[in-house]
Ligand SMILES: Cc1cc2nc3c(=O)[nH]c(=O)nc-3n(C[C@H](O)[C@H](O)[C@H](O)COP(=O)(O)O)c2cc1C
């Protein structure tokens with residue numbers, strides 16, 4: 183099926199964004215077809231039909247893991263142990279260098295709300311929470327205002343759009359821990375408990391918030407829903423240049439001329455993002471390495487720039503798409519110092535629940551400190567490798583520690599000389 187290339191069909195997430203970057207409030211949002219898709223969906227579709235469309239679109243979660251949203255929704259829809267079900271929007275976004283969800287929340291709060299309403303209806307959830315990064319002050323203010331507007335317009339509350347569907351939505355701001363982004367630690371935090379990950383299984387779809395079935399999705403994942411419902415899975419798949427479908431908010435930060443994030447088709451190469459969108463590296467610096475999607479993704483080099491940015495292709499070259507917001511590391515940066523800073527962050531953010539992470543990460547930082555001061559020896563490098571070998575699937579309770587050592591391991595592979603030069 184061929185579609186006329188209108189902006190709302192090529193950039194379903196961001197087409198409403200204003201040039202002056204001011205938030206789109208309800209009046210303007212409704213003028214730009216806002217809440218129409220929710221109204222039509224709630225009046226004309228049932229849960230099964232919506233979930234089938236999302237499943238067929240092969241939408242993958244944008245929170246970093248890329249888990250198929252339709253499958254997650256289907257799983258939850260089959261759980262009938264409780265009438266109380268919850269939908270939670272993960273807006274914690276604490277990955278260093280990532281600000282894609284911030285853009286959507288600050289400028290398009292009603293798109294997020296409309297998306298959550300459709301998701302809640304499909305999942306039969308009558309209560310939703312947006313777990314928002316506490317430091318996102320502006321996003322919080324904008325979301326609060328938008329929720330009030332939506333309540334006043336009758337889009338949140340009882341008998342939404344003259345249907346039998348009732349839905350409440352609240353914001354919960356995090357207190358500033360990276361681990362709260364991990365979905366089960368998020369649930370503990372939301373329940374007022376210590377933010378440590380829970381054992382999985384049972385998955386939140388079965389036993390989630392307050393022990394009830396809960397669906398947790400990332401902001402960007404949810405914002406894809408209205409477009410998919412409106413134009414269908416075939417259209418959605420056709421947006422992409424690769425086999426991971428739809429568009430993705432991606433970008434570059436670091437010493438580039440125009441740091442930022444933009445919506446583009448999956449499969450756009452990293453080179454195109456760096457050169458066309460981010461306008462290349464700043465004067466007097468060259469690209470030395472880059473991380474495709476946050477501090478927890480493996481380092482790549484110039485030779486990888488022509489790789490299509492998507493879950494599958496970035497995995498093939500030894501890294502992860504993560505958030506899709508890349509960091510350019512320039513030739514003036516000392517790799518060892520960069521990695522030390524990254525490890526310091528992850529070490530500080532360990533929730534302390536398991537030994538390899540709680541004790542291993544600070545030990546790694548200690549060694550990297552020594553190496554940075556050229557006070558290390560060969561044994562230190564061996565210990566670094568040894569410590570990393572104890573952090574893998576099955577030895578830690580969540581993926582935090584694995585994400586933490588990933589940039590270190592890749593740096594030791596690609597820039598081993600720099601580690602060697604740092605010895606006494
Ligand atoms: C340490 C850690 C931090 C995470 N932080 C976030 C986050 O800030 N935002 C997010 O959406 N997902 C984050 N995730 C992934 C979530 O656990 C979960 O997979 C995601 O919210 C599911 O949404 P999705 O299926 O829409 O991607 C994190 C995972 C780990 C292990």
Ligand code: SF4
Pocket residue numbers: 361378379531532533534535536537539540578579580581582583584
């Ligand atoms: S890996 Fe780290 S963050 Fe995850 S549960 Fe263990 S101690 Fe906590």
